Amino acid sequence: MYILSSIQMAKADKATIEISGITSTELMEHAATKCFHWLHTRLQGQKVKIHVFCGIGNNGGDGLVIARHLHQHGYNVNCYVVNFSEKRTEEFLVNYNRLKEIGEWPTVINNENDFPDVAFEDIVIDAIFGNGLTREPEGFTKKLIEYINNTKVFTLAIDFPSGLYSNSSVTDKNAVLKAGHTLTFQTPKLAFLLPENKDFINTWEVIDIGLDADFIEGLKPQNNYITKNEILPMYKPRNKWSHKGTYGHSLIIGGSFGKIGAVTLASKAALKIGSGLVSAYVPKCGYNIIQISVPEAMVEVDNDAALEYYNFKTKATVIGIGPGMGTVEKTALGFELFIKENKLPLVIDADAINLLSQNKLLLKYLPKNTVLTPHPKELERLVGTWKNDFEKLEKITKLSQDYNLIIVLKGTHTVVVNGTSKYFNSTGNPALATAGSGDVLTGIITGLIAQGYKPVNAAIFGVYLHGKTADIAIQNTAHETFTASTILDYLPKAILDLFEEEVENPEE
Numbered sequence: 001m002y003i004l005s006s007i008q009m010a011k012a013d014k015a016t017i018e019i020s021g022i023t024s025t026e027l028m029e030h031a032a033t034k035c036f037h038w039l040h041t042r043l044q045g046q047k048v049k050i051h052v053f054c055g056i057g058n059n060g061g062d063g064l065v066i067a068r069h070l071h072q073h074g075y076n077v078n079c080y081v082v083n084f085s086e087k088r089t090e091e092f093l094v095n096y097n098r099l100k101e102i103g104e105w106p107t108v109i110n111n112e113n114d115f116p117d118v119a120f121e122d123i124v125i126d127a128i129f130g131n132g133l134t135r136e137p138e139g140f141t142k143k144l145i146e147y148i149n150n151t152k153v154f155t156l157a158i159d160f161p162s163g164l165y166s167n168s169s170v171t172d173k174n175a176v177l178k179a180g181h182t183l184t185f186q187t188p189k190l191a192f193l194l195p196e197n198k199d200f201i202n203t204w205e206v207i208d209i210g211l212d213a214d215f216i217e218g219l220k221p222q223n224n225y226i227t228k229n230e231i232l233p234m235y236k237p238r239n240k241w242s243h244k245g246t247y248g249h250s251l252i253i254g255g256s257f258g259k260i261g262a263v264t265l266a267s268k269a270a271l272k273i274g275s276g277l278v279s280a281y282v283p284k285c286g287y288n289i290i291q292i293s294v295p296e297a298m299v300e301v302d303n304d305a306a307l308e309y310y311n312f313k314t315k316a317t318v319i320g321i322g323p324g325m326g327t328v329e330k331t332a333l334g335f336e337l338f339i340k341e342n343k344l345p346l347v348i349d350a351d352a353i354n355l356l357s358q359n360k361l362l363l364k365y366l367p368k369n370t371v372l373t374p375h376p377k378e379l380e381r382l383v384g385t386w387k388n389d390f391e392k393l394e395k396i397t398k399l400s401q402d403y404n405l406i407i408v409l410k411g412t413h414t415v416v417v418n419g420t421s422k423y424f425n426s427t428g429n430p431a432l433a434t435a436g437s438g439d440v441l442t443g444i445i446t447g448l449i450a451q452g453y454k455p456v457n458a459a460i461f462g463v464y465l466h467g468k469t470a471d472i473a474i475q476n477t478a479h480e481t482f483t484a485s486t487i488l489d490y491l492p493k494a495i496l497d498l499f500e501e502e503v504e505n506p507e508e
């Protein structure tokens with residue numbers, strides 16, 4: 001699914017109106033009616049008090065449409081116009097009149113004295129600002145947002161939590177509405193996927209308003225939200241005549257005394273995702289551990305307690321390096337020589353990323369399309385600090401472009417960056433915040449590349465499946481009891497889930 005910027009959204013609205021012949025007011029009616037249905041399906045006519053706060057643009061127009069439908073269905077609804085400007089859009093005015101025609105006059109809010117009483121058990125619909133926000137809310141509008149936030153009432157935001165920009169950072173955090181749930185039109189918005197906005201965005205979903213798909217395609221959006229629809233076509237079914245050689249040989253390099261488990265997990269993951277063969281290259285102290293805990297894997301050893309020589313004989317298809325490796329001097333010196341000589345595809349994680357950060361001159365030796373899987377701290381060591389999450393994405397893009405790398409930044413919405421293209425993951429939950437989770441991801445991505453997946457697809461697919469295991473597991477287990485080994489247990493279900501039909505959304 002594409003992620004459109006505000007400019008692209010406005011263009012797509014306009015183009016759809018021109019191409020389909022639908023009027024702007026009809027498009028608004030269609031979009032806002034879907035929001036009404038969303039609420040109606042859940043409330044089923046309950047007499048809870050609903051406050052609809054409308055701006056004076058088209059986001060406000062949506063609010064007026066929702067308020068009208070709520071009235072017509074007998075809800076206890078109060079509608080307000082937040083009068084921060086004398087301007088009105090045409091569609092706003094049409095719907096203002098339609099509301100008046102059914103005998104409902106919105107209350108105009110001109111200053112703080114006009115704020116209504118809002119109780120914790122009420123519902124607020126936020127239709128103050130949407131895609132047309134051009135500056136931070138000020139004056140009584142900001143005060144109103146703060147007032148609503150302080151009530152801790154459930155807030156349903158239409159299109160955007162008011163005060164949030166789609167493609168730039170919030171400058172005044174007190175001037176953004178904290179939405180309980182957001183119904184956003186047509187595509188997810190980049191701002192929803194970034195950790196700096198965690199206070200404003202809770203849950204959200206996309207409401208398909210039927211904007212012109214060909215036009216959107218022609219915009220060539222660079223930001224993508226990865227769901228099953230994007231993943232399924234990447235899947236490579238197995239050929240009847242294949243054999244284990246068809247599915248490649250993954251070599252996992254890593255481990256140090258006390259951290260052999262990381263290699264064990266990565267090796268198991270590479271096997272479990274389908275790598276034909278898996279070898280591990282570890283310090284001698286890890287030999288028995290790997291042989292006993294991963295009997296399917298072959299093992300070669302280096303020095304006693306930490307890697308030093310990197311003199312393995314395995315003829316691998318791809319190497320995953322870093323889990324549990326440590327950064328002691330001899331490991332770092334050997335790593336430098338290894339990187340300078342290596343020609344095989346690489347997946348680089350954990351301490352191997354830290355070693356690259358300590359010696360950035362090595363970056364230029366990495367083969368094209370090497371996958372790096374940093375968490376934010378590892379990324380910071382590599383690219384320095386950032387002012388905000390948008391700048392962080394720019395820094396990752398530059399790193400990816402400068403060295404032809406695929407960067408997987410791990411987080412709530414893990415993002416895979418390949419040059420200017422970004423792929424934000426939709427699966428996963430806090431269960432994955434557990435020791436060894438990253439080692440398993442390294443093994444999965446390595447194992448997919450071994451089987452012939454393009455590195456960028458291996459990264460996107462691997463991240464999706466890794467997250468999906470937690471989403472499936474959480475139906476039967478608690479976040480706390482989920483461990484990295486549970487990811488492996490649920491990989492089969494995560495793969496099978498790709499072929500299960502989605503249950504239709506009842507509102508559609």
Ligand SMILES: NC(=O)C1=CN([C@@H]2O[C@H](COP(=O)(O)OP(=O)(O)OC[C@H]3O[C@@H](n4cnc5c(N)ncnc54)[C@H](OP(=O)(O)O)[C@@H]3O)[C@@H](O)[C@H]2O)[C@@H](O)CC1
Nearest residue numbers: 013024028057058059129130131132133134135136137159
């Ligand atoms: N057919 C369609 O197009 C459809 C559109 N849809 C809906 O339209 C929404 C976009 O509508 P929109 O473009 O009118 O922008 P919106 O967010 O309502 O407000 C803009 C107004 O606020 C003003 N303003 C901005 N910042 C301000 C500030 N800090 N403080 C004070 N004023 C500020 C700004 O004025 P200006 O910047 O020029 O001063 C302008 O007057 C979109 O999110 C979706 O909900 C759907 O119905 C689907 C069909």
Ligand SMILES: [K+]
Nearest residue numbers: 126127129160
């Ligand atoms: K809004």
